[in-house]
Amino acid sequence: xxxxxxxxxxxxxxxxxxxxxxxxxxxxxxxxxxxxxxxxxxxxxxxxxxxxxxxxxxxxxxxxxxxxxxxxxxxxxxxxxxxxxxxxxxxxxxxxxxxxxxxxxxxxxxxxxxxxxxxxxxxxxxxxxxxxxxxxxxxxxxxxxxxxxxxxxxxxxxxxxxxxxxxxxxxxxxxxxxxxxxxxxxxxxxxxxxxxxxxxxxxxxxxxxxxxxxxxxxxxxxxxxxxxxxxxxxxxxxxxxxxxxxxxxxxxxxxxxxxxxxxxxxxxxxxxxxxxxxxxxxxxxxxxxxxxxxxxxxxxxxxxxxxxxxxxxxxxxxxxxxxxxxxxxxxxxxxxxxxxxxxxxxxxxxxxxxxxxxxxxxxxxxxxxxxxxxxxxxxxxxxxxxx
Amino acid sequence: xxxxxxxxxxxxxxxxxxxxxxxxxxxxxxxxxxxxxxxxxxxxxxxxxxxxxxxxxxxxxxxxxxxxxxxxxxxxxxxxxxxxxxxxxxxxxxxxxxxxxxxxxxxxxxxxxxxxxxxxxxxxxxxxxxxxxxxxxxxxxxxxxxxxxxxxxxxxxxxxxxxxxxxxxxxxxxxxxxxxxxxxxxxxxxxxxxxxxxxxxxxxxxxxxxxxxxxxxxxxxxxxxxxxxxxxxxxxxxxxxxxxxxxxxxxxxxxxxxxxxxxxxxxxxxxxxxxxxxxxxxxxxxxxxxxxxxxxxxxxxxxxxxxxxxxxxxxxxxxxxxxxxxxxxxxxxxxxxxxxxxxxxxxxxxxxxxxxxxxxxxxxxxxxxxxxxxxxxxxxxxxxxxx
Numbered sequence: 109x110x111x112x113x114x115x116x117x118x119x120x121x122x123x124x125x126x127x128x129x130x131x132x133x134x135x136x137x138x139x140x141x142x143x144x145x146x147x148x149x150x151x152x153x154x155x156x157x158x159x160x161x162x163x164x165x166x167x168x169x170x171x172x173x174x175x176x177x178x179x180x181x182x183x184x185x186x187x188x189x190x191x192x193x194x195x196x197x198x199x200x201x202x203x204x205x206x207x208x209x210x211x212x213x214x215x216x217x218x219x220x221x222x223x224x225x226x227x228x229x230x231x232x233x234x235x236x237x238x239x240x241x242x243x244x245x246x247x248x249x250x251x252x253x254x255x256x257x258x259x260x261x262x263x264x265x266x267x268x269x270x271x272x273x274x275x276x277x278x279x280x281x282x283x284x285x286x287x288x289x290x291x292x293x294x295x296x297x298x299x300x301x302x303x304x305x306x307x308x309x310x311x312x313x314x315x316x317x318x319x320x321x322x323x324x325x326x327x328x329x330x331x332x333x334x335x336x337x338x339x340x341x342x343x344x345x346x347x348x349x350x351x352x353x354x355x356x357x358x359x360x361x362x363x364x365x366x367x368x369x370x371x372x373x374x375x376x377x378x379x380x381x382x383x384x385x386x387x388x389x390x391x392x393x394x395x396x397x398x399x400x401x402x403x404x405x406x407x408x409x410x411x412x413x414x415x416x417x418x419x420x421x422x423x424x425x426x427x428x429x430x431x432x433x434x435x436x437x438x439x440x441x442x443x444x445x446x447x448x449x450x451x452x453x454x455x456x457x458x459x460x461x462x463x464x465x466x467x468x469x470x471x472x473x474x475x476x477x478x479x480x481x482x483x484x485x486x487x488x489x490x491x492x493x494x495x
Numbered sequence: 496x497x498x499x500x501x502x503x504x505x506x507x508x509x510x511x512x513x514x515x516x517x518x519x520x521x522x523x524x525x526x527x528x529x530x531x532x533x534x535x536x537x538x539x540x541x542x543x544x545x546x547x548x549x550x551x552x553x554x555x556x557x558x559x560x561x562x563x564x565x566x567x568x569x570x571x572x573x574x575x576x577x578x579x580x581x582x583x584x585x586x587x588x589x590x591x592x593x594x595x596x597x598x599x600x601x602x603x604x605x606x607x608x609x610x611x612x613x614x615x616x617x618x619x620x621x622x623x624x625x626x627x628x629x630x631x632x633x634x635x636x637x638x639x640x641x642x643x644x645x646x647x648x649x650x651x652x653x654x655x656x657x658x659x660x661x662x663x664x665x666x667x668x669x670x671x672x673x674x675x676x677x678x679x680x681x682x683x684x685x686x687x688x689x690x691x692x693x694x695x696x697x698x699x700x701x702x703x704x705x706x707x708x709x710x711x712x713x714x715x716x717x718x719x720x721x722x723x724x725x726x727x728x729x730x731x732x733x734x735x736x737x738x739x740x741x742x743x744x745x746x747x748x749x750x751x752x753x754x755x756x757x758x759x760x761x762x763x764x765x766x767x768x769x770x771x772x773x774x775x776x777x778x779x780x781x782x783x784x785x786x787x788x789x790x791x792x793x794x795x796x797x798x799x800x801x802x803x804x805x806x807x808x809x810x811x812x813x814x815x816x817x818x819x820x821x822x823x824x825x826x827x828x829x830x831x832x833x834x835x836x837x838x839x840x841x842x843x844x845x846x847x848x849x850x851x852x853x854x855x856x857x858x859x860x861x862x863x864x865x866x867x868x869x870x871x872x873x874x875x876x877x878x879x880x881x882x
Contacts, residue, residue, distance in 0.1 A: 244705070253705060273641060275644075279666070294680070295680045297717070317631040
């Protein structure tokens with residue numbers, strides 16, 4: 109098929125912006141054919157663009173030969189442009205249809221589509237990923253991308269307002285951040301390099317000058333773990349602040365999360381309803397449970413965690429049922445946390461490290477860093493690491 | 496030395512926010528010792544924080560034993576907190592000094608620093624990178640990070656306003672985007688994978704649903720090239736738009752650059768003056784030179800580029816002198832551009848690809864993409880690639 113070119117056509121409206129009060133107005137729309145229904149003398153084309161859908165109505169009687177020919181050629185997922193007039197009608201859910209004066213076919217598609225993007229006929233994840241371009245047209249997937257976009261932007265706004273500077277640190281690094289177990293290796297011009305698992309060492313150097321920094325971007329962990337919480341590659345939001353302690357960071361985080369929930373609620377009503385998900389804006393401060401309290405709560409549920417051990421995933425699930433939203437776990441035994449977390453002044457067996465939890469999932473971990481070189485060396489030795 | 500802890504001290508002001516009209520007010524400041532000058536009965540400590548510097552004045556006569564002892568221990572780059580009163584004075588450039596009531600030493604530093612961060616004694620790049628944490632305290636480096644922060648944020652704002660959605664695409668990929676020459680390989684659980692050189696294939700799939708997307712983040716090119724324009728790892732800003740052609744993208748880009756220059760000028764006056772750099776806000780539209788015109792201009796300068804060849808770097812430098820700011824080069828021969836760039840309708844030897852230049856440097860390249868599968872296959876064959 110000879111395709112049309114865009115030429116001087118440009119979109120005047122998204123589908124959802126066409127309203128009954130625009131009756132008679134000429135509009136130019138672009139999108140993809142979602143459905144064609146042929147009722148003999150009349151043909152309905154549902155055009156989908158990123159904001160929604162609209163009906164194009166082609167009647168045999170009132171259409172030009174060109175429009176009829178084009179509309180007959182249309183198949184699902186063809187990419188098209190439509191120039192036509194808005195018609196107020198009671199026959200469509202939104203009260204409008206477009207009577208086309210001209211149709212452009214910009215690209216075609218195979219007749220037998222590998223997946224049904226309306227989701228009426230569900231497909232396996234594998235099939236969906238093999239046809240990802242189509243799968244991305246599902247309303248749920250579009251909603252996920254939009255919510256992510258809004259959420260990450262809300263995080264940035266929040267941190268900007270508090271004087272944080274966004275930085276970009278290297279991903280190809282010469283040595284591990286914290287021990288080399290979970291690193292991917294890269295062939296860097298015949299030398300062995302690694303993919304960064306976090307910006308930690310860089311942001312620590314940066315706060316000695318910029319004081320408050322953060323980075324949003326992909327990091328890499330070669331953990332051979334098939335859970336939905338362990339990704340080889342993930343987008344992390346990493347924050348570092350000078351002249352602050354764990355409590356400052358916890359306050360920052362709870363306010364940050366509250367702000368993100370509020371913003372997503374305000375800006376993503378349509379997307380949340382597509383996803384059938386309700387975001388509850390949490391109150392601050394979040395609950396703060398000490399490690400000891402967590403152990404006591406688990407004991408009441410019949411589970412014994414020896415003091416000083418990390419809490420295994422099945423027990424985090426138990427905990428998540430007791431605390432079904434956001435909360436912190438604080439006052440961890442220092443051996444459960446990294447060597448650089450500051451021991452507590454009043455009890456050096458504990459440390460100023462925390463986990464921010466969402467139900468049973470660890471969202472963030474953080475803590476006050478040790479500032480004393482001597483203590484850092486001591487703690488490295490204690491962990492069997494080479495200072 | 497026993498270090499102090501932060502305790503309940505929190506910053507009340509940055510150095511530059513302390514003004515003469517605050518005479519007598521108590522403030523808490525944090526930062527690093529930039530300089531100590533001892534004049535016998537009086538000691539001046541210059542405290543640097545991320546926003547600037549301020550003088551702490553310790554007189555033998557009027558200070559407590561504790562303050563005297565701490566102030567005697569101070570060395571360059573010690574990290575300190577100071578609680579004290581603002582004193583209006585004619586003896587300092589900014590008209591204020593701090594009379595300390597209490598000093599905390601939060602961290603120490605070696606006495607012999609590897610570089611002089613005032614820049615009075617210049618150091619080689621290598622020495623500076625070996626002491627990067629210190630090097631980052633140089634005012635010029637802080638300014639660079641802040642300008643970058645403001646510029647990237649201005650780009651996001653600009654694109655958000657025009658309905659672009661920010662996305663995050665994978666970096667570890669199974670095969671090359673456009674031919675495998677310039678890819679880093681990664682050992683991915685004993686399979687060979689690669690680092691993405693651009694988000695191209697992902698954003699192309701995304702625009703079939705989200706229509707306007709962009710990504711800001713690190714990408715990787717294994718080019719063995721020792722120029723300042725070829726980095727193995729770089730932060731790219733990658734934009735993709737549906738239902739648009741090269742001219743739309745050029746207009747978007749010139750407005751984007753104008754907006755960024757304007758914003759940096761507004762928000763980074765201090766940083767630009769530190770860097771001794773003046774940003775000129777360019778007028779739009781930018782100059783558009785066709786490839787043919789460029790060849791003619793170069794010919795006048797005595798340089799012959801055979802039609803259909805790319806323009807070599809030394810000649811781009813010549814061109815940069817003729818056009819010393821932003822401009823586009825358009826109407827490239829189709830063989831100089833990637834297989835997927837749309838040939839021009841009126842002359843298929845040329846294509847709808849462009850380069851956005853800044854002086855002699857290519858800032859962006861882009862173009863209208865081919866929508867027809869048949870034409871894509873034809874062009875792939877022409878380039879000797881396997882469709």
